Amino acid sequence: MVNKFWPIFFMFWPILAIVSFVIAPSMNWWFPGPAMSPLGQQIDNLFYLILVIVTVTFVGTHVALGYVLWRGVDNKNTKAWFSHGSHNLEVLWSIAPAGILMFISLYQLDVWMEFRVKSHFPEGTTPVAEVTARQFEWRIRYPAPGKKLMTTPQADDLYTVNDLHVPFGRPVSIRLRAMDVQHSFFIPELRVKQDAVPGTVIPVWFEASKPGEYDLTCAELCGWGHYKMRGRVFAESESGFDKYIRTLQAEQNFDGVTQPEHSGAQIAEYGIEDSQ
């Protein structure tokens, strides 16, 4: 049995690996929640498809490896099997993986085209904001209520930092830019990632299927503060989004001089004394 230690050793760790993947979701070592967007759902499905194929291959190769090692230790012949290989086997194990790999690559092209190719964006994708990344924050520019997002900043545009509000339940897009170095716009729960490249404007679309608050992080090294470039994405109902934009407009246009139509609460928020 002593000579079987090493074949068992080499079989032991794949089992541990499989077990860790099986228990991972229940231990919360898995995706940060289910995909909160239709495209993210498709990405997850692709992930699970590849996971199945890969797991079968992983188990298969390791069972084969364990088997040949086990038999190799037992080999009591004076000489090993004198074989230089088998042409048929080579053909078989070249063509089979080639077919599987080709299937994986072609099967997923649609999802990629939907995500990145502009002509394949879902119908009715509307630009809601321009997001400009800089060290180490996200600057957001919305058009004024009722207006369209223009490529150049307009006098009545509305600005915030780090908090991106979008309506949920329909595809929206942002114009992604970088003001200084390269960054990457990453919303893990929506499975969206796109680098922000200085000098280039990249349209990114996504759709939050449920209302809620999602983390926005930077996924491309942008300097010492890369880790703290935290933003939030708020997915809201149409009316909630509308209300947010109007509030933002009111706040931005508020010049510090109390107007009768402003509520006391809003003034209190800015800590400005009633000047009457």
Next chain:
Amino acid sequence: MSTLNPAADLSSHAHDDHGHHEIGFVKKYIFSTDHKMIGIQFLFTTLFMLLVGGALALGVRFQLAWPWRAMPLVSQVAELIGGPNFVAEGGQISPEFYTMLFTMHASVMIFLVIIPILAGAFGNFLIPLMIGADDMAFPVLNMLSYWFMWPAIVCFGMSFVVGGLNAAPAQGWTSYPVLSAIRDSAPGAGDAQTWWLFGLTLVGVSSMMGSVNYMTTIINMRAPGMTLFRMPLTIWSMFITAILQAFALPVLTAAGFMLVAERMLNFNFFVPGGLIINNGDPTVGGGQPLLWQHLFWFYSHPAVYIMLLPAMGMVSDMLACVVRKPIFGYKPMVYSMAAIAGLGFIVWGHHMFTSGMNPALGMTFMISTMMIALPSAVKVFNWIGTIWGGKVEFNTVTLNCIAFVSMFVVGGLSGIFMAAVPVDIYFHDTYFIVAHFHYVLFGATLFGCFGAIQFWFPKMWGRMMSERLGKAHFILTFIGFNGTFFPMHLLGIAGFPRRYADPYIHPYMEHLMPMNQFITICAVLMGVAQFLLIGNFISSIFIGKKAGRNPWNANGLEWTAPSPPGHGNFDILPVVYRGPYEYSSPLVDDRDYLMQTERLDPKPAKEREADDAPSDSGGDS
């Protein structure tokens, strides 16, 4: 060859130095032109750098497990030596220092460990010995290739100190502009980055000298009878690697000079106009940051295969020897290496799926990337086929080779997730990729190197390395390695991004801290285990069991030379009669190996034809 006198040497084997004049100390041990000494110099240098790179990695790991805590030992040492900046932090890792740690960990490991240990150490030592040459084609160039490593090391070292510890290069080993092009963009983007770029260029010069030499040597200096398809797979892998290196490296060198010109001479390649960096003046110009990424990955993706192929070749040779069986499918092994090298040139875009390049390019790069998994799979199947029906004895070499195959399977399979563009949208720049490339570069390449050190050590020093220490080193490294890198797959699935000094400020990653602490403990175990390797290596030079010419009963030409071989390598002029994998051949009855140089008694023509016929895919053709 010219230095050999076969007639004289055949009569006196022990006479190693061929009656040449004595070589002085400096010429023999320092500025040596002997490929064996240069290989050993490379090996010592890279093993030392392995410890440096490992220490940097432990710094990274410490911060991820216990963020902002004063590092044990380091904080005390910092207080003692009163280093600048570092003391102000109280031994704590600052975010600037953290970005520098992972940047230099990658730079040291890739450019000063993995590439030079494969091509520099083993390539130099093994190529002439395995093809039956007395030295490299260009011995002086060979010497220079080692001595150009040192200016590179000095440049990398300078980049640590010119701006203080908090302002070392911190742009990642990929050094993407604009971060690396504008001095104000980060503390480490000043002079440190310039020194780093010079270091990178010098490493390239060193590699280029080596690869020109390897190609010439392998093409021109093979022993009589050593046809291309009788070459050991190690030589094939070194040959293919040298070609890859020679064609890919100039692009990186050019890119490096472009970046230097951009930084120092106000050229404009990578920085677009109108950027406001760190509240400075807007930049002027019309560069494109993606240009760097294309140029960089045009080299650095083939470089991944430069960091892998030689290990594949060496493992093939070692595996056939330890299981006493011919390699399964010799020619498919050669063709798949060539396919990996060829496809390796057209897959660089898979590093840029999320970079904003034309999405149509993403599709083509995905297909070529998927296809490169095919030759890799063929190789794995052939290794398993090689063990199939063999007589397996588990010594340290076997263990490391099996680990190589097993880890390479994981690294290869995890790559498929990222080759799939839509899935890569999520996994790009998360810890999934960190797990993936450590499985390939550490799990495969370094385990292959550990095996190779054990296997060819007797040829270097005439003594064996300790089996007991070797096995202890293997088992600790293997456990530490898998404990460190396997959980990183799960971190990646959880959306844990790379290069974060403190990921836990993001609520969705808070619960991952215990897993990171587990990883760090495993990493420390793995780091400590490397001292067993170093200890075993150094002590065995002096007290190891004496080894004869052929301690492993292997077939290759290197085992016909004395251990260690003298100047000029061979005391018997090698003539090659067959391929290198004729283990357990039925042509000989009393032993299970048949050396490449062994001339069997001529048989009647008919009988000989019958014997030769079955070995169609193997060596004898």
